[in-house]
Amino acid sequence: MPPNKRNQSQVEQRLIKALTKACETAKKHIEGFVWLTHAADYETFPAGFKVVWVFDTQDNKDFALADGAASYMVDLTEKALKNADVKVRNVATYVYYDSEEECQRTDSGNWPQRMARKGANRKK
Secondary structure, three states, X not given: OOOOXXXXXXXXXXXXXXXXXXXXXXXXXXXXXXXXXEEEOOOOOOOOEEEEXXXXXXXXHHHHHHOOHHHHHHHHHHHHHHHOOOOOOOHHHHEEEEEXXXXXXXXXXXXXXXXXXXXXXXXX
C-alpha cells in the first residue's frame, strides 16, 4: 500500500536533505559533477524511484564513470537513502547518470521533459 500524503511529504523532505548532503560531497570529489535530482512515484515505490547524477558535459560524465566514480556515487546514494530511512534493495538499480550537455542537445535543456520521456540515461 502506498504511503499517505503526509508520509510522502515526510519521506520527500528526508530525501531532499540527505541527497543534498550527498550532492555537496560529490561536488568536492568528482570533476564535472554539478547536481543531482530524484523522482519518486509513491504509487509504485520503490520501483518508481530514481536518483539522477548530472555532469556538466558528456565527456566529464564518461570520464568519471570510466574512472570508477559510479561506485562512489552509488555509495553516496546508499548512505543518503539510509539517512532518509528509505529502504531499497540493490541501490545501483535506482541510480542514473546524465549530463547537462546531452539534455541541451536532445531536449533543449528541458529537464522535466527529459526525465519524463527518457527516464534518464542509465550507465552501469
